[in-house]
Amino acid sequence: MPSSIQESESAKASDASARRGRAASLWRTARRRPTSLLGAGLLAFFAFVAIAAPVLAPAQPRARDAYLIPQDGYSPDPAPPSAKHRFGTTEQQYDLYYGMVWGARTAFKVGLTVVGLSLAAGMLVGGVAGFYGGWVDETLMRGTDIVLAFPDLVLAVVIVSVMGPGLGNVMWSVAAVSWPSYARLLRGDVLAIKERDFVSAARALGASDARILFRHIIPNCIYPLLVVASLSMGSIVITTAALSFLGLGAPVGYADWGQLISLSRNWILGSSGNPFAYWHTILIPGMAIFLFVLGWNLLGDAVRDILDPRQK
Amino acid sequence: MVQFIAKRLLFLPVVMLGVTMLLFAALQFLSPAMRAALYIKDPRQLASLDQVIQKYGLDKPMPVQYGIWLKQLMRGDLGYSETAKMPVADAIKSFFPATFELTCVAFLPILAIGVYFGVLSAVYKDRWLDQLSRFVAITGYSLPSFVLGLLLLMVFYGRLQWFPPGRYSLDVDLLVHSASFRHYTGLLTVDTLLNGQWSAFVDVAKHLVLPAVTLIYIELALLLRITRSSMLEELGKDYIRTAKAKGLPGSVIVRKHALKNALIPVVTLSSLLFVGLLSGVVITETVFDFPGIGRWGIEAAQQLDVPAVLGATLLAAGLFVLANLVSDILYAFVDPRIRIG
Numbered sequence: 001m002p003s004s005i006q007e008s009e010s011a012k013a014s015d016a017s018a019r020r021g022r023a024a025s026l027w028r029t030a031r032r033r034p035t036s037l038l039g040a041g042l043l044a045f046f047a048f049v050a051i052a053a054p055v056l057a058p059a060q061p062r063a064r065d066a067y068l069i070p071q072d073g074y075s076p077d078p079a080p081p082s083a084k085h086r087f088g089t090t091e092q093q094y095d096l097y098y099g100m101v102w103g104a105r106t107a108f109k110v111g112l113t114v115v116g117l118s119l120a121a122g123m124l125v126g127g128v129a130g131f132y133g134g135w136v137d138e139t140l141m142r143g144t145d146i147v148l149a150f151p152d153l154v155l156a157v158v159i160v161s162v163m164g165p166g167l168g169n170v171m172w173s174v175a176a177v178s179w180p181s182y183a184r185l186l187r188g189d190v191l192a193i194k195e196r197d198f199v200s201a202a203r204a205l206g207a208s209d210a211r212i213l214f215r216h217i218i219p220n221c222i223y224p225l226l227v228v229a230s231l232s233m234g235s236i237v238i239t240t241a242a243l244s245f246l247g248l249g250a251p252v253g254y255a256d257w258g259q260l261i262s263l264s265r266n267w268i269l270g271s272s273g274n275p276f277a278y279w280h281t282i283l284i285p286g287m288a289i290f291l292f293v294l295g296w297n298l299l300g301d302a303v304r305d306i307l308d309p310r311q312k
Numbered sequence: 313m314v315q316f317i318a319k320r321l322l323f324l325p326v327v328m329l330g331v332t333m334l335l336f337a338a339l340q341f342l343s344p345a346m347r348a349a350l351y352i353k354d355p356r357q358l359a360s361l362d363q364v365i366q367k368y369g370l371d372k373p374m375p376v377q378y379g380i381w382l383k384q385l386m387r388g389d390l391g392y393s394e395t396a397k398m399p400v401a402d403a404i405k406s407f408f409p410a411t412f413e414l415t416c417v418a419f420l421p422i423l424a425i426g427v428y429f430g431v432l433s434a435v436y437k438d439r440w441l442d443q444l445s446r447f448v449a450i451t452g453y454s455l456p457s458f459v460l461g462l463l464l465l466m467v468f469y470g471r472l473q474w475f476p477p478g479r480y481s482l483d484v485d486l487l488v489h490s491a492s493f494r495h496y497t498g499l500l501t502v503d504t505l506l507n508g509q510w511s512a513f514v515d516v517a518k519h520l521v522l523p524a525v526t527l528i529y530i531e532l533a534l535l536l537r538i539t540r541s542s543m544l545e546e547l548g549k550d551y552i553r554t555a556k557a558k559g560l561p562g563s564v565i566v567r568k569h570a571l572k573n574a575l576i577p578v579v580t581l582s583s584l585l586f587v588g589l590l591s592g593v594v595i596t597e598t599v600f601d602f603p604g605i606g607r608w609g610i611e612a613a614q615q616l617d618v619p620a621v622l623g624a625t626l627l628a629a630g631l632f633v634l635a636n637l638v639s640d641i642l643y644a645f646v647d648p649r650i651r652i653g
Binding site for chain 2: 145146150159162248264290293
C-alpha cells in the first residue's frame with residue numbers, strides 16, 4: 001500500500017497511463033536494447049519455419065506421420081550436405097534438413113505445453129495455498145518444498161524412466177518438476193492481494209471463493225508469473241532436449257533436435273585424415289537449440305523489463 | 313543461532329521422508345510384474361514370476377510396500393544395482409569420488425572467475441568488459457551442456473588429440489587397480505600425487521579438463537550476473553557516496569567497502585551453485601563417458617534399474633537439502649544483520 005503522498009500520486013499517474021504506456025514502453029525497450037529485437041527476430045524465424053514446415057520440407061506422399069524423418073537407405077555413416085540432402089544426413093541416413101524443419105514444430109510444441117502445464121499447476125497450488133492459508137497452505141507448501149528438494153533434471157529422469165520413454169512423458173515429467181517455483185511466487189502475491197479492499201468488496205457482493213481467486217486475485221498477480229515463465233522457457237527447452245539426448249525422449253527418427261544430437265554422439269571423431277568429416281551432425285542441430293533458447297532468453301529479459309519495472 | 317541450526321537439522325529427516333515418499337509414489341507407475349523383473353536373473357526363472365511378486369510383497373497395498381522398503385532403507389540396505397553389478401551402497405561409494413573430484417575442479421574456477429569478472433563488470437558497467445561478460449553469461453545460459461561437450465570433444469579430442477574422454481587411459485587404469493597403488497582419498501588427482509606417480513597425475517588431470525571446462529562455461533553465468541547486480545546495488549548506496557566524498561581512492565572503495573557487502577548474496581548462492589554442479593554433472597559425465605554417479609544414474613534409469621535410481625536420487629536430494637541448509641547458515645554468518653532465533 002502506498003503510504004506517502006508522493007508515492008500515491010505517482011501510482012495514480014502510472015495507473016492512468018499504464019495502458020497507453022505499455023506499447024510505447026515496448027518500443028522504448030526494444031530500441032534501448034537491440035538484443036531484445038534479436039531475440040524476437042530469432043523466435044520469429046523459428047516460428048516461421050515451424051508454421052511453414054509442410055512447405056519447406058514436404059512429407060513423403062505415403063508417410064504415416066509427418067514428424068517421422070524420411071530415411072534414405074540404411075547406411076550407418078552420416079553423409080555430408082549435398083544437393084539431395086541440404087544439411088546432410090545423420091547415422092542411419094535420416095535427412096537432417098527435414099528433421100531440423102519439423103523439429104522447430106516439436107520445439108515450440110514441447111516448450112509451450114510444458115510451460116502451460118506447469119503454470120496451470122503452479123497457479124492452482126500457489127493460489128489455493130495463499131488464499132485459504134492455515135493447514136491447507138502448510139500441507140501444499142511442504143509438498144512444494146519436497147519437489148524443490150530434487151535437482152530438476154534428476155527428478156525428471158526418474159519420472160520419465162518409470163513412465164517409459166517418449167515425448168509425451170518427457171513433457172509431463174518436466175512439467176512435474178517445474179511448477180513449484182510458480183506456486184511459491186504466486187502464493188506470496190496472493191497473500192498480499194487477498195487483504196486488499198476490492199477482495200472484501202467482491203466477497204460482500206456474494207462472489208464464491210473460486211470466483212474471487214480466479215477472477216479477482218490471480219489476474220492481479222499474473223505479471224510476475226509471466227515474467228518467470230518467459231525466462232524459464234529457455235531452461236525448459238534445454239531440459240527436454242537433454243532428456244531426448246539421453247535417449248529418454250522422442251524415439252529415434254522423430255523430428256526432435258535433442259534426439260538428432262544424440263544420433264551424432266558416435267561421430268565426433270570423423271574419418272582418418274578428415275577429423276571434422278561429420279561436423280554437420282552436431283553443429284546444425286546444436287546451433288538450432290542454442291539459437292532457439294537464446295531467443296527465449298533475450299526475449300525473457302525484455303519481457304521482465306517491460307512487465308516488472310521494479311527489477312530494472 | 314545454535315537453536316536455528318538444530319531446528320533445521322531436525323527438519324532434515326522430515327524432508328527426506330517426504331522425498332522417499334515421492335520417489336516411491338513415482339515407482340508405482342511400474343506394474344508389479346515389471347518391478348519383479350528386476351529380481352529375475354535368468355529366463356528360466358520367469359515361470360516363478362508370481363512367487364517373486366509374493367516374496368517381495370510387490371502386489372501389497374502401497375503403504376505396506378513403502379513400510380517394507382523404508383525398513384530396508386533404515387538398515388542401510390539400498391538394494392542391488394544390476395547396472396553396476398554390486399550393491400547400491402557400494403556403487404555409490406565407488407562412483408561418488410569421481411563426481412566429487414570433477415565438481416571440485418569446476419567449482420573453484422567458477423567462484424574465482426565469477427566473482428572477479430562479476431565485480432569488474434559492475435565497476436566498468438556498459439564498457440567492453442561488461443559487454444563481454446554479458447555475452448559469456450547469456451551464451452552460457454543458452455547453450456546446452458551436451459552440445460558444448462560434443463563440440464569440445466570434436467575439436468580437442470577428434471582434431472587435436474589433446475584431451476580424451478573417460479577418467480584415465482588404459483595404462484593408468486592398470487596402475488590404479490594394481491595392488492601397489494594405495495587409495496587415500498578416492499580422488500585420483502590427489503591419490504596419484506600421494507603415490508608419487510607424476511605421469512599418471514598428468515593423465516588424470518588431462519581427462520578432467522574438458523568436462524570441467526563444460527561445467528564452468530555453463531554454470532558461470534549465474535554467479536557472474538548475481539555478483540554484478542549485487543555489486544551495482546551496493547555501489548549505488550549512500551555509504552559509497554560518503555566514502556567518495558571523503559576522498560577515498562576508487563580501488564579502496566570497491567575492495568574494502570562495496571565488495572564485502574556485495575558478496576553476501578554471492579556466498580549464499582555459492583552453496584546452491586555447488587549442488588547445481590552436482591546435477592549438471594549428470595549430462596556432462598554422460599557426454600564425456602566419465603564414470604561418476606551421474607552417468608551411472610542415467611544408465612540405471614535407461615535400464616529401469618530401480619534400486620540404483622532410488623539410491624542415486626536419494627543421494628542427490630540429500631545433498632541438495634544439506635546445501636540449502638548450509639546456505640541458510642552461511643547467510644546468518646556473513647550478514648550480522650540477520651538474526652535467526
